[in-house]
Amino acid sequence: MGASCYFCSTGQGTPIPEKEPGDAIGVCRICHVLSCQAHGTRDKNVPRWVCVLCDATILTIAGVLQSDSEEIVAEAIEAVGAEFVAAARQVRSAQRYFAGRREDVWQRIVNTAQESSVAPLDRRIDRAFRTLWESLSDDGRLLIGSAVAMARVLNLPDEELVDVLQRARLGLGEYA
Ligand SMILES: [Zn+2]
Numbered sequence: 398m399g400a401s402c403y404f405c406s407t408g409q410g411t412p413i414p415e416k417e418p419g420d421a422i423g424v425c426r427i428c429h430v431l432s433c434q435a436h437g438t439r440d441k442n443v444p445r446w447v448c449v450l451c452d453a454t455i456l457t458i459a460g461v462l463q464s465d466s467e468e469i470v471a472e473a474i475e476a477v478g479a480e481f482v483a484a485a486r487q488v489r490s491a492q493r494y495f496a497g498r499r500e501d502v503w504q505r506i507v508n509t510a511q512e513s514s515v516a517p518l519d520r521r522i523d524r525a526f527r528t529l530w531e532s533l534s535d536d537g538r539l540l541i542g543s544a545v546a547m548a549r550v551l552n553l554p555d556e557e558l559v560d561v562l563q564r565a566r567l568g569l570g571e572y573a
């Protein structure tokens with residue numbers, strides 16, 4: 398009998414399109430859950446296995462690190478584990494992050510993020526996220542937009558996402 402995938406077992410998150418759920422085949426390098434090939438990705442450059450939740454979180458933190466506000470960056474670093482920050486520091490852009498992946502879905506996610514990065518923010522958005530968004534470079538917006546698009550495509554549950562990603566999901570509204 399194979400090992401169970403955390404996401405398949407708990408019913409969280411829909412599978413990555415084009416990938417079949419099944420036995421767990423990897424341990425996430427950040428949170429150490431087991432995940433199947435439809436709920437995790439092997440990054441050939443690191444090289445390590447990362448689950449879909451930590452994948453979206455790394456993108457989010459990588460985006461925040463591109464803020465030109467030292468205060469915002471310091472707050473974000475304090476709010477999450479050092480493993481996330483270390484992984485996020487390696488990320489330069491959303492395009493480069495997804496470059497080694499074969500499935501079409503990742504390019505679609507970046508394309509969606511490109512639209513959201515130029516769209517006006519939802520009116521319900523809180524001040525903290527607006528301030529963050531306005532302090533970001535284009536690459537930073539694309540990284541966070543990609544994390545939001547990924548959370549939507551894979552139906553990642555809000556309660557499992559870091560605060561800043563939850564707020565981004567709300568703020569980017571219909572584009573996310
Ligand atoms: Zn799975």
Ligand SMILES: [Zn+2]
Binds near residue numbers: 448450451452
């Ligand atoms: Zn993980």
